[in-house]
Amino acid sequence: MKKEIEVVAAIIVKDNRILATQRGYGEFEGGWEFPGGKVESGETKEQALIREIQEELKIEISIDRFFQRVDYEYPAFILHMDCFLCTIQSGKIVLVEHEGARWLLKNELDTVDWLPADIEIVNDLKEIL
Ligand SMILES: Nc1nc2c([nH]c(=O)n2[C@H]2C[C@H](O)[C@@H](COP(=O)(O)OP(=O)(O)OP(=O)(O)O)O2)c(=O)[nH]1
Numbered sequence: 329m330k331k332e333i334e335v336v337a338a339i340i341v342k343d344n345r346i347l348a349t350q351r352g353y354g355e356f357e358g359g360w361e362f363p364g365g366k367v368e369s370g371e372t373k374e375q376a377l378i379r380e381i382q383e384e385l386k387i388e389i390s391i392d393r394f395f396q397r398v399d400y401e402y403p404a405f406i407l408h409m410d411c412f413l414c415t416i417q418s419g420k421i422v423l424v425e426h427e428g429a430r431w432l433l434k435n436e437l438d439t440v441d442w443l444p445a446d447i448e449i450v451n452d453l454k455e456i457l
Pocket residue numbers: 333335336337354356360361362363364365366407409443444445446
């Protein structure tokens with residue numbers, strides 16, 4: 329059976345722009361995504377997301393609301409990803425593991441090469457921006 333992984337991701341919104349980050353390593357290196365990561369045992373999804381964003385970007389976020397869950401089958405695993413709309417509370421972004429970051433307006437969302445699982449979310453985001 330294929331491995332299934334549970335991931336949480338932050339759609340960080342500021343001044344009608346969305347933060348996209350570029351993966352700096354691994355299988356999807358160079359692809360654009362929403363920052364986040366895997367939920368560890370004993371954590372809620374919200375706790376995991378706040379921790380991941382602190383670790384990856386050195387900022388503190390608040391979670392405004394759940395946006396969407398995506399289920400996507402990659403060749404090597406099945407991804408289940410819960411995406412939350414978030415706001416920066418404090419800190420200045422430091423890219424600890426990403427190789428790039430961009431604040432994208434609605435009409436710029438298609439200018440980066442999103443990971444395959446993210447395309448559906450990006451399209452739905454256009455409806456609310
Ligand atoms: N964080 C994140 N991961 C995504 C997105 N879209 C997408 O397909 N993924 C995939 C890429 C990874 O294979 C998987 C898990 O994300 P992760 O951030 O924990 O990945 P990782 O490979 O860095 O894992 P690890 O080293 O921390 O264990 O989810 C996205 O928007 N954000």
